[in-house]
Amino acid sequence: MVSNTGNPSAAFLVIGDEVLSGRTQDMNVAFIAKSLSEKGVDLMEVRIVPDVVPTIASALNDLRNKFDLVFTSGGIGPTHDDITADAVAEAFSTKLVVNSEAKALIEARAKAQSLELNEARLRMARIPVGAKLINNSVSGAPGFNIGNVYVMAGVPKIFRAMVSEVIPGLPSGKPQLSRTITINRPEGEIAHELGRIAKKWPSVSIGSYPFFKNNASGTTYGSNVVVRGQDEESVIKAEKQIKEFFLN
Amino acid sequence: MVSNTGNPSAAFLVIGDEVLSGRTQDMNVAFIAKSLSEKGVDLMEVRIVPDVVPTIASALNDLRNKFDLVFTSGGIGPTHDDITADAVAEAFSTKLVVNSEAKALIEARAKAQSLELNEARLRMARIPVGAKLINNSVSGAPGFNIGNVYVMAGVPKIFRAMVSEVIPGLPSGKPQLSRTITINRPEGEIAHELGRIAKKWPSVSIGSYPFFKNNASGTTYGSNVVVRGQDEESVIKAEKQIKEFFLN
Numbered sequence: 001m002v003s004n005t006g007n008p009s010a011a012f013l014v015i016g017d018e019v020l021s022g023r024t025q026d027m028n029v030a031f032i033a034k035s036l037s038e039k040g041v042d043l044m045e046v047r048i049v050p051d052v053v054p055t056i057a058s059a060l061n062d063l064r065n066k067f068d069l070v071f072t073s074g075g076i077g078p079t080h081d082d083i084t085a086d087a088v089a090e091a092f093s094t095k096l097v098v099n100s101e102a103k104a105l106i107e108a109r110a111k112a113q114s115l116e117l118n119e120a121r122l123r124m125a126r127i128p129v130g131a132k133l134i135n136n137s138v139s140g141a142p143g144f145n146i147g148n149v150y151v152m153a154g155v156p157k158i159f160r161a162m163v164s165e166v167i168p169g170l171p172s173g174k175p176q177l178s179r180t181i182t183i184n185r186p187e188g189e190i191a192h193e194l195g196r197i198a199k200k201w202p203s204v205s206i207g208s209y210p211f212f213k214n215n216a217s218g219t220t221y222g223s224n225v226v227v228r229g230q231d232e233e234s235v236i237k238a239e240k241q242i243k244e245f246f247l248n
Numbered sequence: 249m250v251s252n253t254g255n256p257s258a259a260f261l262v263i264g265d266e267v268l269s270g271r272t273q274d275m276n277v278a279f280i281a282k283s284l285s286e287k288g289v290d291l292m293e294v295r296i297v298p299d300v301v302p303t304i305a306s307a308l309n310d311l312r313n314k315f316d317l318v319f320t321s322g323g324i325g326p327t328h329d330d331i332t333a334d335a336v337a338e339a340f341s342t343k344l345v346v347n348s349e350a351k352a353l354i355e356a357r358a359k360a361q362s363l364e365l366n367e368a369r370l371r372m373a374r375i376p377v378g379a380k381l382i383n384n385s386v387s388g389a390p391g392f393n394i395g396n397v398y399v400m401a402g403v404p405k406i407f408r409a410m411v412s413e414v415i416p417g418l419p420s421g422k423p424q425l426s427r428t429i430t431i432n433r434p435e436g437e438i439a440h441e442l443g444r445i446a447k448k449w450p451s452v453s454i455g456s457y458p459f460f461k462n463n464a465s466g467t468t469y470g471s472n473v474v475v476r477g478q479d480e481e482s483v484i485k486a487e488k489q490i491k492e493f494f495l496n
Binding site: 032080116157178180189191198226 | 279457
């Protein structure tokens with residue numbers, strides 16, 4: 001799927017029983033969304049799936065065929081429930097083998113930290129054939145890139161470090177400029193005119209997000225209007241028109 | 249798709265450019281995940297898609313065919329970018345019409361709050377033919393239920409109120425009991441034995457989630473082990489075995 005901005009398109013696949021059970025509040029979506037947005041890559045879908053090999057493989061195949069780039073988080077640690085590498089190998093019909101480079105990284109880390117180099121830690125060196133490693137500056141065990149898929153850790157600190165490693169090498173597009181206008185009136189009162197302005201700027205996306213504020217005199221209702229687009233001039237003109245109409 | 253627990257299965261579809269752009273941190277996934285978990289409904293997939301009618305309709309058709317229940321959030325307000333009802337009508341090949349009951353609710357709310365009853369507010373009375381309304385105790389404009397799909401607002405306060413309205417009427421299953429054991433050792437050191445215990449309890453899911461703590465003496469690494477299952481006896485026995493092995 002090509003984004004209508006001409007930018008590379010992307011999907012993010014979160015692998016995590018802990019997110020689907022509500023135990024863990026996901027923090028990775030917002031981070032990668034912002035990072036891709038700054039790079040001019042359009043994040044067009046996020047999926048969260050459980051820790052089940054065929055489910056992950058099927059979602060991955062669906063997304064990697066639909067979008068230019070796919071990122072995953074979660075399931076690449078040393079425990080029995082870390083099965084993302086198995087699922088990626090299955091999706092790509094390739095083998096999962098001990099990668100000597102990954103093994104060397106894990107060995108070096110174990111040595112530096114005086115950790116035992118056991119079977120569980122070496123499990124993290126199992127990488128699908130044909131993949132390139134993604135450096136893990138936090139805890140050693142690498143992520144990997146195969147085809148258009150980037151496989152990263154779920155722990156937010158490690159995920160962020162890996163995203164930062166990956167971003168410079170991605171194809172880039174033209175970032176969207178985004179401006180937010182806060183209007184202290186409820187959406188129902190600004191909707192008509194806002195819709196009229198939106199029609200005038202087809203190259204710009206205008207979103208409206210209501211908010212409530214509770215204060216001494218009761219609840220006040222307002223709207224955050226977000227103007228986004230690649231053409232700076234249009235974004236600024238649309239913003240100006242909205243401000244002139246609603247804030248004067 | 250039937251969950252292997254025998255519980256009803258569910259998917260959650262988040263409709264939101266603002267989440268995909270990283271502007272808004274989603275808070276609804278964790279809320280509905282917990283609510284469904286308590287009800288004995290297994291949340292098996294979450295998707296986040298942009299505010300695009302055919303994209304929403306296609307995701308909705310995919311999910312409603314795959315799972316017993318589908319919940320959506322976002323895009324049912326009064327502004328031009330609120331197009332979820334249009335997408336749901338398209339997915340169900342039905343018409344979007346002004347629903348007299350929804351209109352009455354919006355009229356009553358406008359009257360009570362001395363708000364103008366304009367075209368934008370009445371836009372929220374457009375409901376697909378065949379749908380039943382979901383009460384909105386926060387701001388009046390209703391959500392709706394059609395087939396196995398429940399369409400709700402994206403603003404967390406309204407979303408939560410609507411989820412609470414919907415939950416009692418859902419088919420229910422046997423909730424999973426969940427126990428968390430915090431082990432102050434890194435995953436790489438507990439993985440072998442944890443995997444052995446997990447194999448002994450096939451009816452129980454055992455997940456391991458690493459954590460880091462920074463303190464005066466440096467970083468300590470630990471693991472939160474989560475034991476989940478429907479059979480209370482097995483969960484408690486597996487928990488006991490993990491505690492005995494790692495905490496004594």
